[in-house]
Amino acid sequence: LLITSFCTSFCSGNAKEEPGAIVCRVAPSFLRFGSYQIHASSGKEDLEIVRALADYAIKHHFPHIESMNKSESLSFSTGDEDHSVVDLTSNKYAAWTVEIAERTASMIASWQGVGFTHGVMNTDNMSILGLTIDYGPFGFLDAFDPSFTPNTTDLPGRRYCFANQPDIGLWNIAQFTATLSTAKLINEKEADYAMERYGNKFMDEYQAMMTRKLGLPKYNKQLINKLLNNMAVDKVDYTNFFRLLSNVKADPKIPEDELLVPLKAVLLDIGQERKEAWISWVQSYVHELAASGISDEQRKAQMDSVNPKYVLRNYVCQTAIDAAEQGDYTEVRRLLKLMERPYDEQPGMEKYARLPPAWAYRPGVCMLSCSS
Structure with a gap:
């Protein structure tokens, strides 16, 4: 189906005809946090709809939660002063909330790994299945800029910028748990535990992902933080840098003036001071690689499997x-x-x-x- 519409570029008033189309989106479900939030905010008469939607989602998309039993030992300390315990087998809605929190954390960690910036992370754009949906003005990072937002309406605050995505994910989980608490499906401690699990899951997934991107045997916070700082200062292309990084050899004897050769295509127009900063980082990186004992060929294959050659720029x-x-x-x-x-x-x-x-x-x- 082809239709014609009138468009103005950024409300410039210069209208022109352009072709349009109906886009068909496919997903196992388009239930999102906002699907529940809207009913919880409509008054007591709509709270049963929240429960009905939760039951529907669990039945059709989280059926394993229905079959949980006490023998699975899904009881966890909250870490509070009173040493209270959250038992996920005694409340299916609590178990469901925790799984949604963890799925969301995994999704956003994956976004950070490939430089994907969603652009509009409000509650009606967040899937309960941990799927990427409703990405309108999305974008992949070109030059690394933690404050990058692909959405003009996100300026100047940049609420949904690349660096903020993990925290905005947590904010969404907080809104979702508040909704379920209002509907009396979970209590305060269960809500707090879901948010705690979001944070832990995100850090576990993010650290593991960054470790794989660099081909390291274990997470090295100092090395990774220094790298990201260097990339931000010199506006290095995110995708191409990590793809080229797999060409660095684990040989501490490489002459200093040759260390940056594998990365020369992305380290453009840097002065001597910045060049020295990069040489220092690569030396530390090579030292880590050499200590790992992994062959260059094996490491390159592993790194190339997690660092895309192409993104939809x-x-x-x-x-x-x-x-x-x-x-x-x-x-x-x-x-x-x-x-x-x-x-x-x-x-x-x-x-x-x-x-x-x-x-x-x-x-x-x-x-x-x-x-x-």
Whole structure:
């Protein structure tokens, strides 16, 4: 189905016709935190709807929770001064809430791993299944910038920027647990425990993911924090840097003037002071690699399996859109095929991994609005 609409770029008043379409989204469920929150905020008469929706979700999407029993020993200390215990087998809604919190934490840790920025993380855009849904003005990091937001309506506060996503995830869990508490499905300690589990799960997943991205045998907070600081200072391309990092050899004898050769494609226009900072970091990194005893070939294969060669950069999408508006869908089909295997080299497709051109940083390409 093709329809025609009138569009103005960022409300400029310059209306033009453009083709439109109906987009069909597919997911096991589109129940989201807001599906429950709206009823809890509507007064006592709607609270039973919250329970009914919870029962529906558990029956159809979390059936294992219905079959839990005391023998599974799902009792946990809350860490409070009174040493109270949360028993997830005695309240299916508490167990359900904890699982949603952990799924959400895993999802957001995965976002951070590939530089994905959702852009609109309010409660009606957060799936109870831990799925990425309702990403309108989304974007992948190009130059590493923790404050990056792909959403023009998120300026200037940048509430949903890349660095804030883990905390906003926790905020969403807090809203969800408050909703279930209002409906008398969970108590305060169960709500607190779900939020605690979110934090623990996120840190476990994030640290494990960053460890794999660097090919390290164990998490090294100091090394990773220094790397991210360097990347932010020099605005290093997030995707390309980690992909190239697998080419660094675990050889402490590499001459200092050759240490940055594998990374030269992303360490652009850096002065001597910054070059020395990067040499210092790579030396520390090589030392860690050498101590691991993992072969360069094995480590490269492992790192390339978690660091994508290709991500759906906004400027690449825009190029495909421009061609499609002229009736040529070749580029759209090529992109769809490319993104089926983002971790593979795919010889002949290297241009899709290039650094963004200057025009890619204009509004409407690098950043979109919710109505774009």
